[in-house]
Amino acid sequence: MIKKILHAWFKAVFPLLLFYTFFIGVFLTGRLALLAHCYPRIVASGVNYWLAFLIGWRMDIIAVCIILALPTLVIFLTPSFLRCVAE
16 A cells, blocks of 8 residues: 555656756756856955855755646646545
8 A cells, every 4th residue: 555655656756856857957057157157256256156056056946846836736636646546
């Protein structure tokens, strides 16, 4: 019973994890490219750019999680998923 529920859960979560990983990778690549492009100006400003990078990464994670909130609810509240868990 538990194995079947976990299998249904992982089957439903896998596309969400792929979407999450893809967009975090895209955002991380963009942030690294922007850091490389503006590096002299960022260093000259005297800010802790690694801390700013981590805060931006956190904001990227928040943005992707907000985007994934509705698809997650739709996937887990559909009758087909609930039927798989109930069986």
